[in-house]
Amino acid sequence: MNVFIVCTGLGHINRGYESFTRECYDALKDTIDFKLYLIKGGGKSIGNEIALPNLPRRKKGAQFLAKILPLDAYAIEQATFCISMLPLIFKKKPAVIYYSDFVLGTYLWHLRKYLKFKYKLLFSNGAPNGPPFKTEDHVQQLLPVYLEEAIRKGAPAEMQTLLPYGFNININERLNSLAKKKLIRKQLGLSPTQKVILSVGAINTHHKRMDYLIDEVAKLGSEYFLVILGQFEAETPQLINLATTKLMGRFTITNVPQEDVKDYYIAADYFVLASLNEGFGRVLIEALSYGLPCIVHNYINAKQVLGEYGIYLNMENEGELTEYFSIEKTVLNKESLIKAAHSRYSWSVLKKDYLKMISALIN
Template sequence: MNKTIKVYLACTGVGIINRGIETFARECFNGLHSTEGLQIELFKGAGDEKLDEHRLWNLPRNGKLAPFLGKFIRRNRYVVEQLSSFIPFVSHIKKGKPDIIFYSDSNLGFQLYWWRKQIGIPYQLLFSNGGPCNPPFTRTDYVQQVAPFYRELALKAGEPPSKHFLVPYGINVPDGDPLLNHEERQNIKQQLGLPSDRPIAISVGWISATHKRMDYVVDEVAALPEPRPYLVMLGYMDANSPPIIDLASQKLGKDGFTARSVPYEQVAKYYQAADIFVLGSLKEGFGRVYLEAMIHGLPCIVNDHPVMRYVLAEQGIFADLSKSGAMSQALADLLERSQSVDNRIERREFVRKNFSWQSLAPSYLQMFHDCLAHNINV
């Protein structure tokens, strides 16, 4: 493996929104940028131009034009954002001639597949299936499956094993232990406007009733007797969010919760202030938020699903969250037990061993080399 591989990592949402695939793209670039034998460049939708980071012109999904144009093509604003970045991206591809285009935005990938001959660069397309999408995967060359569950689904559907690589999402794990003394945590709570005299349960994800099921989380926390934990909900907020906030106001009281959308780099402070992580979703493509929570030593209450079992392993607290009362019972049981310092350290070390970029960089480099093992005639 002597050849230096040039990889273009494209994600239009970087700098625009902080979902799982955007934070993965940001950290993937940072984590692999200094890897020997790899030249990786990031193409993002917004933010400053830096070394090997390029801003693609686009119509951002949170702007005024994207939803307007989406009505004409009968697609959503996210698709408009991806399609609008295609021509600007092509100019970079023709100039830089990448070996591999690594992406999570499927609609951008479709265009790169359909127009590859006209573009004239024999790049390989590697789709990172963190969404996830279901088979067949006919409009890409290779697929990064981030959990065994989805690779197995693809193979059962008849997909060739050589097309699907099992390489999990990586994450940046800080040095040292996730330990703050009592005074430090109290200071952080004060900075964030959080109560200092109650346990804090945090849930990170889209603040809506769909997928992340924040309404379920509110109901389950509200089912606990006083003094119940203070609930922090962090994530993307849109037209689906006000009903969740109204529900929380009714059931928890205005002094019983916080719902905010904050920049990704500020989320760590909330994890440091929290005692427990909870997520109401019944399934996930991977669930990077579980790793984020464990990096800060938090116990995680999650649905019992093969993907969550893969990511959290023996560190998770699993319950059937499709049932009313399941999360509240798990919370009550956890609150009765004291959390040891050793447990918090063990959770961060679990993430470091299994999902840090230092641990996973060789697997990513091998995946890129395997993508180039077979040439495509374009």
């Protein structure tokens, strides 16, 4: 039986949805339980990886249509991708379509209803959305808080699976990378003596709160250097100006290819995510898997992701992060953090559960 794992942004942008879809396909593609296809919005079509034409949300075509249609650019990307996928659905007749973009799933549900397709819709609920779940056959809940809330609001437990994101984590590779820290810092142009604070996420103020992070680091001494990596957004120039004014050369704000982010994890001393809420926060586990202390806002989602391996502050308060670094506490050693990330989230631990979840919808 054929299974599609689908992400319209893969090949266009770097978010949690895209990195998860890429890793999930790579982890599961060798299974004998079903034939897996990666259906993506950009890049090259190679083997079972198929790139489909669409109007990407950040391109002029989608943004122009958003001005004249009752759809935003994101929905236009999903709709045009869905139309492009129709011939593939007719040809391959997938038993399951596995996706993270809620809007895409809604369109696929309508197509199934009117064109009498037989596929089951498996939704990885990373935002999260719902309940109720009216257009999904099964929902992957990433954290207990979402599963408990959904059941409390009437969503049947049997249509949900509690299963966190998987990650490519090789313990030996991570441990060996620690010895390369000085070399990689030199290659990245970072000081060998400054303490590097890293944050990864969309470079904005409204969700990731990079302005809060800049303001807090500005109050620290010159021994601290801030690195912000992520997708540039409308607010990014404003944040670059803020950092230029307040950090006086003690910062880097840039967007790098996903495969290059790991060098910054190796080079950094701390990881900070200043957002007050996240659906899951894949970057937290990526950072933890490189032995970085993860400093986050104190809320239930982050606690369920990191457990005892997180450092929790009230980042609604001005000066909270600055105070932490001023009276810095002892944290677990890097090897303990790497092993904790592996034992909870590596594909080698979770792969069988993913195969079970998908196979249950085929049978």
